[in-house]
Amino acid sequence: MEGLVMTAQILLSLSILVGLHEMGHLLAAKFFGMRVEQFSIGFPPKIFSFKYKDTEYALSAIPLGGFVKISGMIDESMDKEQMKQPPQPWEFRSKPAWQRLIVMLGGIFINVITGIVIFIFLTFLFGDQIISKDQVNANGGIIAKELAAEIGLKTGDKIVKINGKDFQDFNDVMDTKVFLGTGSYYTVERDGEMVNVRIPSDFLDKFNDKEAFGKFVLPAVPIAVSQLNPSSLGERMGLKEGDIFVTLASQPIIEGGDVRKIITSFEGDTVTASVKREGQLLNLRAAVEQDTLLGLYVGLPEGFLVTRDYGFGESIGLGTERAFGVIFTQIQAFGKMFSGDLNVQKSLSGPIGIAQAYGGEWDWQRFWRLTGLLSMVLAFMNLLPIPALDGGHVMFLSYEMISGRKPGDKFLEYAQKAGMVFLLALMVFIIGNDIFKVIFG
Incomplete structure (x- = not known):
């Protein structure tokens, strides 16, 4: 039963996000007078479809993405016959580069707006639950578990600053951003003295274990x-x-x-x-x-656990900051992977890993929080300059706008094929990695 709940949550979340993403492309294309031949949530085979005006709207069986087919565009459909015909005024290829660029950014833009809206409303409706740092320190400080002891923290330490800055919520001690940063450290009060405890650059790699946070620090709070x-x-x-x-x-x-x-x-x-x-x-x-x-x-x-509420105006600022914080965290994580401080195999998660994050019980607050996070991640990933992703099209269109020369159709076709092969190989690796982690932990 838990597996069904996990599956239902990730499918609903992906359907919402993919549908909105592709709708962003569709609306931008139609705004500039381009013909949209097909809009699909999921990949074929089709479950059902209907046609409205010039566009076929479809729900397909493989729920790991979606697409819009815009006339005159070299995309995953690889419609070579259409590209051999003379350009028509309603086709993607006939429009100015700046219009084509906006169309390709339309899905990313919608995902960013979706993520921001979700985080704003979560902040406004639920606020934050905080454990006061001052209360924790007044009650005896921290309980240092195995991972905390590795970096030099001790039971009874009172953490008073993070990276030289004061903080109020004890949860900030275990914020991923602290571990992703370079040269991060805690300032602790120990036996009446102030001591700086440095966090190794590869320390986040130790938190890929599901139970790792329970092996780090706990607040010394009354039970x-x-x-x-x-x-x-x-x-x-x-x-x-x-x-x-x-x-x-x-x-x-x-x-x-x-x-x-x-x-x-x-x-x-x-x-x-x-x-x-x-x-x-x-x-x-x-x-x-x-x-x-x-x-x-x-x-x-x-x-002891205090709920901090925010007005709608405050929620707009804080929710937007939290949404973009997801992207900054992704950039830092990629940097750690490239530097070797993060194990790629342990850090990457695919559909199975994401479904597990949603959990075996349906919790709407957690569902929307993860959906907002996933929306921002999808926006970031789609902007990567890889052919077959929106970012690949943006890269080639940017080149065209700067140089005044459009890449040849053959070059774009081969680049699209190479990008699709790379993405399929990456998907196989990520899903296989998910299965490996499920079986071997």
Whole structure:
């Protein structure tokens, strides 16, 4: 069932984004009087289609892209017969270079606008959930796991600056942009002194493991009882919602998962808990019977996780910044790959990897956040100067506008073929890489 939900989410997301992208080309082409012969979401074979005026609109079976066929344009259709005929006034090739350039940028433009709009509305509707850096530091600083220890962080360190700048949200400590940067470092307060802890340039490569972030740093935050089921161990112990654990079986609670681990290790015995309730310290106990129902859920104490809301005006600025931040992150990631600081095989994800990111449960907030991110990524990837992508057409049109000479049709045809071969090989590699990672982890 989870696989079906993942598949449904990525197919819906891609259908929306591809449809809008190709609609950008179609609208620009029609605006300049070009004839659009076909608009397709997905690649053939066709599932169904209908014709309106001069354009056939189709939904096709292979949902990994889409296309518009514009008369007189050398594209993936490779319609050589049409290109042998004399140019017609409604054809792509008959129009000025600047009009053709706008047509080729139309899909990219729509993807960028889509991404910006999604991030604006997510920011406006949901705001941000932040864990205050000051609260974390007041509660004891960080818990340094294996990866944190590798770069010299220690449990009890209080991170006060990132790259020399103050910050408020503890989540910024684990922001990918920090690891993608060059010469990044944390400033920590340790034993009353300020210490700079440098982040190695290849450190992000260690985060390709799904569980890697859990092996880095955790905020030293109180763990509280968030929910109790009736007739459960927690109720028999005398716990109440809102109780904050001090110790459990004389052990400090560092992570929420520690509660279950400790309690289940006392099966057949009695477990004790020390909790804070309304400023009082209470000592509780209960027998852990075999197959006992824990019925105990934990989380952050009330008020520790703060929701920051934004007005619509603020959301426009912040949402736009976050949308373009996706592109800047992609550029930095490519730079890391070319420099060898990021393992290409581990870092690239295709349809399977993206579907896994959507998750096995349908969460509309996560769906739109990932769709917005994917829209910006598609815009960036399509702008790459590779023949068969929009960026390849933009490259040749830019050359034509600057030099005043149009590349020959044969050259464009061969470039298109080479680009398609390269993209197909890349797709095979990425999908194969996805399958390899699923099987071997």
